[in-house]
Each structure stands twice: as C-alpha cells, then as structure tokens.
Amino acid sequence: MPELRRDPIVGRWVIIAKERGKRPHDFVIPKDEVKGGFCPLCPGHEYTTPPEVLAYGRPEGAPPNSPGWTLRVVPNKFPALRIEGELWKEGEGIYDKMNGIGAHEVIIETPHHHETLSQMPLERLVQVFWAYRDRMVDLSRDTRFSYVIIFKNFGRAAGASLEHSHSQLIALPIVPYLVSQELKGSKLYYEYKERCIFCDIVRQELQTGTRLIAENHEFVAFSAFAPRQPFETWIVPKRHHSDFRTIDESQFQALAEIFSLVLKRLEAAIPRCPYNFVLHTAPFKEPYLEHYHWHFELLPKLTQIAGFEWGTGFFITPTAPEDAAHFLREINLVEEGGQDDGEKA
Amino acid sequence: MTEKKPKVLIVDDEESIHLVYREELEEEGYQVLSALDGPTALELVEKERPDVVVLDINMPGMDGLEVLRKIKEKYPTLPVILCSAYPEFKQDLSSWASDDYIVKSYDLGELKASLKRNLAKAGR
Numbered sequence: 001m002p003e004l005r006r007d008p009i010v011g012r013w014v015i016i017a018k019e020r021g022k023r024p025h026d027f028v029i030p031k032d033e034v035k036g037g038f039c040p041l042c043p044g045h046e047y048t049t050p051p052e053v054l055a056y057g058r059p060e061g062a063p064p065n066s067p068g069w070t071l072r073v074v075p076n077k078f079p080a081l082r083i084e085g086e087l088w089k090e091g092e093g094i095y096d097k098m099n100g101i102g103a104h105e106v107i108i109e110t111p112h113h114h115e116t117l118s119q120m121p122l123e124r125l126v127q128v129f130w131a132y133r134d135r136m137v138d139l140s141r142d143t144r145f146s147y148v149i150i151f152k153n154f155g156r157a158a159g160a161s162l163e164h165s166h167s168q169l170i171a172l173p174i175v176p177y178l179v180s181q182e183l184k185g186s187k188l189y190y191e192y193k194e195r196c197i198f199c200d201i202v203r204q205e206l207q208t209g210t211r212l213i214a215e216n217h218e219f220v221a222f223s224a225f226a227p228r229q230p231f232e233t234w235i236v237p238k239r240h241h242s243d244f245r246t247i248d249e250s251q252f253q254a255l256a257e258i259f260s261l262v263l264k265r266l267e268a269a270i271p272r273c274p275y276n277f278v279l280h281t282a283p284f285k286e287p288y289l290e291h292y293h294w295h296f297e298l299l300p301k302l303t304q305i306a307g308f309e310w311g312t313g314f315f316i317t318p319t320a321p322e323d324a325a326h327f328l329r330e331i332n333l334v335e336e337g338g339q340d341d342g343e344k345a
Numbered sequence: 346m347t348e349k350k351p352k353v354l355i356v357d358d359e360e361s362i363h364l365v366y367r368e369e370l371e372e373e374g375y376q377v378l379s380a381l382d383g384p385t386a387l388e389l390v391e392k393e394r395p396d397v398v399v400l401d402i403n404m405p406g407m408d409g410l411e412v413l414r415k416i417k418e419k420y421p422t423l424p425v426i427l428c429s430a431y432p433e434f435k436q437d438l439s440s441w442a443s444d445d446y447i448v449k450s451y452d453l454g455e456l457k458a459s460l461k462r463n464l465a466k467a468g469r
Contacts, residue, residue, distance in 0.1 A: 037414025
C-alpha cells in the first residue's frame with residue numbers, strides 16, 4: 001500500500017510507493033561519456049577563467065591565477081546575474097520586479113580533473129567547506145544581497161556540464177522561495193511548541209534510528225522522512241546553529257567526515273549516482289534564529305520530475321527512506337575496499 | 346605591399362549564416378573560411394590555420410562545445426568566439442574554454458567588436 005507523508009517543516013506531501021520497493025541495484029546509472037579535451041578548470045588554464053576571488057594551497061609568493069592551488073573560486077565567466085550596479089525594485093501593477101543584480105561564482109574543488117568529492121582526502125574536503133564559508137562571509141558584506149545559495153550538481157543527469165569537480169554559489173537580492181518556506185514553517189512550529197523543529201528532528205532521528213545513516217559528535221545524517229528523491233539525505237548540525245557563517249574549526253572537520261562517509265556509501269550503493277546538494281542557511285538580514293538550523297540537503301537524481309510533480313508539488317519516491325537508510329548503513333566500506341570512517345566517526 | 350588579411354573561420358550548420366557573415370566580414374577586410382559541421386571545422390583549423398574561429402554551438406553530430414574542447418586542446422591560444430542563438434548554453438561551463446560568447450544576431454556589431462578585441466589580444 002503506498003503511503004502519503006508530509007514534510008514537517010514545509011508541509012510538502014510526498015507519495016512513498018512502497019510496493020515498488022526499489023533497492024539500490026534497481027537504479028542502473030549509465031556511465032557518463034568521458035568528453036576529454038580541454039578543461040577550463042584544470043591547472044595551467046587559469047587564463048580561461050575570470051580572475052579568482054579566492055584560492056587555497058598555492059605556495060607563498062606565487063602569483064594569483066597561476067597553478068599550484070588546491071582550491072580556487074572564480075566568478076562565472078558568462079554570468080546570468082550582474083555584480084555591478086545599484087539594486088532597484090519596482091512594481092508593475094500587481095507584479096514585482098527588480099534588476100538582475102547578483103553574483104555567480106564557481107568553486108573549483110580540486111586541481112585533479114577526475115577526482116570526485118567522495119574520493120577527496122578529508123583535509124581537502126574541509127577546504128571546500130571553508131571556501132563556502134569564506135565566500136559567504138565576503139558576499140554578506142554587500143548590502144544588496146539577502147542570501148547566498150551554494151549547490152553542487154554531480155553527474156550529467158543532475159545538471160553537471162563539466163567532469164572537473166566543482167560547486168557553485170549564487171548571491172541573490174532576495175531569499176529564495178524554498179528557503180522562505182522552511183523559515184516560515186519552522187517559525188510556526190516554534191511559536192506553537194517553543195522548540196526548534198530542527199532540534200526536535202535531530203533528537204527524534206537519533207532516538208528512533210530507523211532513518212539514521214551516520215552521526216558524529218557534531219552532525220547527524222539521515223534519510224528525510226518525506227523525501228523528494230530516493231535516498232534523499234539531510235546532514236544537520238546537532239548543536240543549534242542557524243547561520244553557516246558561524247561554523248567553527250572543529251565542526252569543519254566533523255562535517256567533512258560525515259559528508260565523505262555519506263558520499264562514499266551512496267557511491268558504493270549506487271555506483272556513479274548523480275546527485276545535487278544544496279546548503280540552506282539563515283538569510284543575512286536575520287542570521288540568529290531560534291527556530292532554524294543550517295543544513296545540507298543531498299538529493300540523488302534517480303527519478304524524473306514530470307506532470308504530476310509539477311502540477312501538484314507532490315513527489316513520488318519508489319524507495320522508503322527507512323529502507324534507504326538501512327541500505328546505506330549496511331554498507332561496509334572496508335570490505336568494499338574504501339576507507340571506513342566509522343558510523344560514529 | 347598589401348597587409349595580410351586576418352583569417353576567420355565561421356562554423357555553423359546554417360548556410361544562410363555563412364552568406365550574411367561572409368559578405369559583412371569580407372567588407373571589413375577579413376578573409377572568410379566556412380565549415381558546416383564540426384569535423385570539417387577541425388580539418389580547416391589544421392589545414393588553413395585561421396587567426397580566429399567563430400563557432401556555433403547547436404549543430405548536429407559534433408556540437409560546438411566538443412569542437413571547442415578539441416581546438417583548445419591542440420591550439421590553446423587560438424581565439425574562439427562562441428556565437429549561439431541560445432544564451433542558456435552560457436550555463437554550460439564547457440563554454441568557458443572560449444574567448445567570448447555572443448548571442449547570434451543579424452546585426453553583426455557585437456561580433457565585429459569581439460573579433461577586433463580577440464585578434465588584438467592574441468597579437469594576430
């Protein structure tokens with residue numbers, strides 16, 4: 001019997017098609033064609049990108065925009081939104097509009113063309129999260145921006161257009177709709193129960209354990225109760241933090257550990273699994289919220305979004321999140337030949 | 346002594362584009378070469394050594410981004426200007442290997458400015 005489930009934060013309904021009961025090996029992912037040829041993100045090709053806004057790892061004294069980096073952030077060469085100019089907002093009758101002010105940057109996560117996030121050594125994955133934070137701090141000084149969304153597309157099916165591992169950042173003059181829905185839903189919960197819904201979710205997922213994938217002293221990773229895609233996974237800080245910019249050094253290490261573990265398990269369960277992940281955090285103008293946690297949402301791209309989903313906002317998932325979590329927990333990375341960071345890393 | 350005309354290779358699967366570009370660019374003093382598909386373009390790059398390439402993206406068979414990757418792999422300093430009717434290809438980071446991206450138009454003002462800029466940048 002299928003089951004309807006409601007997301008407790010935004011109220012979105014999903015259908016868990018339990019009778020389909022898809023297991024990891026039911027998802028067959030075709031191998032992305034290796035394109036080869038010139039890669040504008042590889043070391044030595046820095047001249048093809050706009051001047052970098054951040055770089056790590058280059059030896060002291062080495063000039064900017066030269067090889068030797070371990071991570072590099074550059075503005076989009078052909079941006080959809082423009083960083084220059086004043087922000088103006090206007091109404092046209094009942095319709096609102098504003099000019100296309102924003103920043104679009106690409107975080108080149110590794111100098112190695114074929115290295116993926118799941119293969120990356122922990123100290124370099126820590127750098128990726130540092131870069132997210134550093135860019136967010138810098139862009140939040142620009143009073144035209146209300147929000148920075150950070151996301152990654154991995155695999156062609158998930159929208160990645162280049163093999164070289166990268167994530168992206170877009171600074172916006174508005175708070176995105178999905179984030180404002182989360183903010184509204186969590187505020188309503190807080191007003192009613194006087195507790196943060198994310199703190200309650202973390203507590204309940206740790207207590208029941210049925211959707212738990214991994215935890216460490218700072219973070220918990222679990223299958224979302226009402227997922228939009230099979231194996232949708234959330235990584236949430238255990239301590240109450242609404243603003244990603246306040247993350248501290250010990251959390252960076254713990255975040256890299258749990259992220260790496262989740263990605264390795266996903267890759268072991270569904271080889272070449274395409275995915276998107278997104279970082280949700282509090283808006284710049286109200287960073288300290290008692291009702292909100294920053295968190296990562298990781299969505300494997302395993303089903304299609306078609307008419308029913310577009311028309312209703314419902315999603316149909318052929319794998320129950322309890323089963324997804326079970327499959328991912330059961331994977332023994334040591335036996336698979338990978339490094340097991342331990343469930344309680 | 347006559348000055349050597351800069352050689353521009355136009356790559357586009359629409360023949361009408363070649364007619365328009367050829368007429369306008371020859372008037373501007375360019376020598377114009379034409380290719381209707383990716384493989385012919387790669388052959389002409391080898392054989393004719395153009396000074397600049399103007400490349401469409403949406404072509405059957407080998408698309409412009411693949412042609413771009415192959416050209417830049419061998420000739421990283423050869424300027425390539427992407428010229429497409431579809432601005433959304435800008436979101437494909439493969440397009441970053443190009444030296445410029447122009448949205449196709451029958452007004453060639455932007456293309457002409459880009460040709461001058463990129464030829465000067467490359468010292469050609």
